[in-house]
Amino acid sequence: MKISVIIPVYNAEKFVTQAVESALQFDEVHEVILVEDQSPDQALQVCEQLTEKYDRVRLYQHPDKENHGAGPSRNLGIEKSTGDFIAFLDADDYYLPNRFDAEKELFKRPEVEGVYGALGVHYYTEKAKEQYYSLFKDKLTTVYKRHDPKEVFPGQIYMLGSFGLFSIDALTIRRDSLMKKMNLLFKSSLRLHQDTEFLYRLSYYLDLYPGILDKAVAIRGVHESNRITLIDSKKINPATTRVLLWKEVNDWAENENTIPDHVKQHINRMYRSFQIANSPASKKWGMIFKYLFTDYQSIRSGIYNINFRNNLF
Structure with a gap:
C-alpha cells in the first residue's frame, strides 16, 4: 500500500x-x-x-x-x-x-x-x-x-x-x-x-x-x-451552519439523476426542517403549523433528527 x-x-x-x-x-x-x-x-x-x-x-x-x-x-x-x-x-x-x-x-x-x-x-x-x-x-x-x-x-x-x-x-x-x-x-x-x-x-x-x-x-x-x-458548544449557531450544509446536499441531490425521488424528497424535507429551526422565534411556530397542514413530512423528518430537535427546542 x-x-x-x-x-x-x-x-x-x-x-x-x-x-x-x-x-x-x-x-x-x-x-x-x-x-x-x-x-x-x-x-x-x-x-x-x-x-x-x-x-x-x-x-x-x-x-x-x-x-x-x-x-x-x-x-x-x-x-x-x-x-x-x-x-x-x-x-x-x-x-x-x-x-x-x-x-x-x-x-x-x-x-x-x-x-x-x-x-x-x-x-x-x-x-x-x-x-x-x-x-x-x-x-x-x-x-x-x-x-x-x-x-x-x-x-x-x-x-x-x-x-x-x-x-x-x-x-x-x-x-x-x-x-x-x-x-x-x-x-x-x-x-x-x-x-x-x-x-x-x-x-x-x-x-x-x-x-x-x-x-x-x-x-x-x-x-x-x-x-x-x-x-x-453553540458559541456559533449550529442551526445556521446546518442550513448551509443541507442546502448543499439538497442542491446536489436535485441535480443527481440516479438518486430516487423518495430520497430527494427526504433530503429536501431535512433542508426545510433546518430552515424552520433557524427561523426567528416569531416565525418558527407559524412555519411549523403551516407545514403540519401542508407538508407534515418536513416536520416529521426534522423531529426524528436530534440536531434539529436541539435547535428547535
Missing part, C-alpha cells in the same frame, strides 16, 4: 508536529502532504521545519497564498497526491498505531473502495475538558453496526441517530475510485461541515466498508479554539 495522508494546516502550530509524526509511524504512508492555509500563527515555519526533517513530508500552499478553508486545502492535497490510497488528518488530531490495520486486509479485495473506522477523543487541556466534556465525553465517534456498503448512504441520510457517524480522520479511500466517481471533491462553498457533505456524497458513489469500529484508530484533539467545537 502507498498511502498519501493529507493534512490541511491552519492555526495549528502547537499540534501539527504530533499529527505528522503519528502518520509517519506507518511504512504504508508514502507521503504526508501539508497544505498550509495562511495561518495567523507560526504554523508555516513549523511545516517548513517538518519538510526539512522528514523526506516523506511535502508542503504546499494555495497559488495565491490566501486562506481558502479546509475543503479547498484538502482538494489541493488530493491533486498533489501520488499514493494509491488517500487518508485525511486534521492538524490538531493524530493517528493511533492500529490506524491502518483493517485497511491492509480489506484493500486486498478490489471491490473495496474505502474503509472507515472509529474516532476517539483527547482533551489537550483541563480547561478544554471542563468546557467540552459534556459534548464529547469519552465516547467513540463510530458506526454502531457493520453495514453493507449499499446501506451506508441511506443510513447516514435516514437514520443518523441509530446508524452512528464516522470521521474523515478514520477514512481511507482508493485514489482511482475517488477521481473516477467523484466529479466534485470538497465544496469550497462550505467553510464548515464540508467534510460531512463530502462523506454523504462519497458514500453514495463509492463502496465503503467498515474497518475497526469498536475502538479508536485516530484521535480528535479537543482544545479551546477548535472551530467545530465552537459550533457544537
Whole structure:
C-alpha cells in the first residue's frame, strides 16, 4: 500500500508536529502532504521545519497564498497526491498505531473502495475538558453496526441517530475510485461541515466498508479554539451552519439523476426542517403549523433528527 495522508494546516502550530509524526509511524504512508492555509500563527515555519526533517513530508500552499478553508486545502492535497490510497488528518488530531490495520486486509479485495473506522477523543487541556466534556465525553465517534456498503448512504441520510457517524480522520479511500466517481471533491462553498457533505456524497458513489469500529484508530484533539467545537458548544449557531450544509446536499441531490425521488424528497424535507429551526422565534411556530397542514413530512423528518430537535427546542 502507498498511502498519501493529507493534512490541511491552519492555526495549528502547537499540534501539527504530533499529527505528522503519528502518520509517519506507518511504512504504508508514502507521503504526508501539508497544505498550509495562511495561518495567523507560526504554523508555516513549523511545516517548513517538518519538510526539512522528514523526506516523506511535502508542503504546499494555495497559488495565491490566501486562506481558502479546509475543503479547498484538502482538494489541493488530493491533486498533489501520488499514493494509491488517500487518508485525511486534521492538524490538531493524530493517528493511533492500529490506524491502518483493517485497511491492509480489506484493500486486498478490489471491490473495496474505502474503509472507515472509529474516532476517539483527547482533551489537550483541563480547561478544554471542563468546557467540552459534556459534548464529547469519552465516547467513540463510530458506526454502531457493520453495514453493507449499499446501506451506508441511506443510513447516514435516514437514520443518523441509530446508524452512528464516522470521521474523515478514520477514512481511507482508493485514489482511482475517488477521481473516477467523484466529479466534485470538497465544496469550497462550505467553510464548515464540508467534510460531512463530502462523506454523504462519497458514500453514495463509492463502496465503503467498515474497518475497526469498536475502538479508536485516530484521535480528535479537543482544545479551546477548535472551530467545530465552537459550533457544537453553540458559541456559533449550529442551526445556521446546518442550513448551509443541507442546502448543499439538497442542491446536489436535485441535480443527481440516479438518486430516487423518495430520497430527494427526504433530503429536501431535512433542508426545510433546518430552515424552520433557524427561523426567528416569531416565525418558527407559524412555519411549523403551516407545514403540519401542508407538508407534515418536513416536520416529521426534522423531529426524528436530534440536531434539529436541539435547535428547535
